[in-house]
Amino acid sequence: GHTVTAISSSERKREMAMSKGAHNYVATSDSESVNGNMASLNLIIDTIPVHHNIKPYLSMLAPGGTLVFIGMVVKPYEVGMADLVPQKKITSSGVGGSRVTKQMIKFCYENEVYSDIDIVTADKLNEIWAKLQKEGNASSTRYVLDIKASTK
Numbered sequence: 209g210h211t212v213t214a215i216s217s218s219e220r221k222r223e224m225a226m227s228k229g230a231h232n233y234v235a236t237s238d239s240e241s242v243n244g245n246m247a248s249l250n251l252i253i254d255t256i257p258v259h260h261n262i263k264p265y266l267s268m269l270a271p272g273g274t275l276v277f278i279g280m281v282v283k284p285y286e287v288g289m290a291d292l293v294p295q296k297k298i299t300s301s302g303v304g305g306s307r308v309t310k311q312m313i314k315f316c317y318e319n320e321v322y323s324d325i326d327i328v329t330a331d332k333l334n335e336i337w338a339k340l341q342k343e344g345n346a347s348s349t350r351y352v353l354d355i356k357a358s359t360k
Contacts, residue, residue: 213249215265224348236264249273259283266291274299324349330358 213232214225222233235241242264249268255278262285265275277300287298301308316322326349328336336351 213245215252215268217260220344221348228348234268236261242268247271251276253278255279257281259285262287263291266296269296271295273297276301325352326350327352327354327357329354 211231212229213234214221214228214230215234215236216222216225217235218237219235222235225233232245233241234245245268247268247270250270250273252265252269252273252275254262254265254275257279259281262275266287269275271294274297277298280300280302292298328351330353333353
């Protein structure tokens with residue numbers, strides 16, 4: 209198999225990432241953590257939905273490695289030619305569509321990749337919002353709104 213390295217901006221998600229099966233963890237805010245993984249990753253899948261500094265990610269790519277953006281960020285990234293040496297590649301999934309989404313769901317099902325979800329009703333939204341504002345997105349839980357149950 210492959211060695212999975214989880215990457216996040218801080219140490220906040222380390223425990224969660226390791227419990228989900230990551231072999232290694234990198235906090236991009238820690239230069240020692242980034243430097244310890246220089247030129248070591250063949251593939252980085254970047255799911256950050258906002259513009260961010262991609263230089264640490266490019267420095268961790270091995271020669272011939274690929275940085276893949278999932279989704280689309282409007283603001284362009286500044287990348288120098290030296291950032292892409294030797295033979296590093298940057299690509300994007302764009303935003304996909306229903307066919308691509310179905311392929312991804314099928315892949316996750318076949319490979320037993322599941323997310324932690326909490327199905328909630330609308331009366332819990334203020335509570336969840338307050339929790340997310342306080343704690344950020346440190347947990348792996350995704351909230352799913354059950355509209356049918358909310359109308360009962």
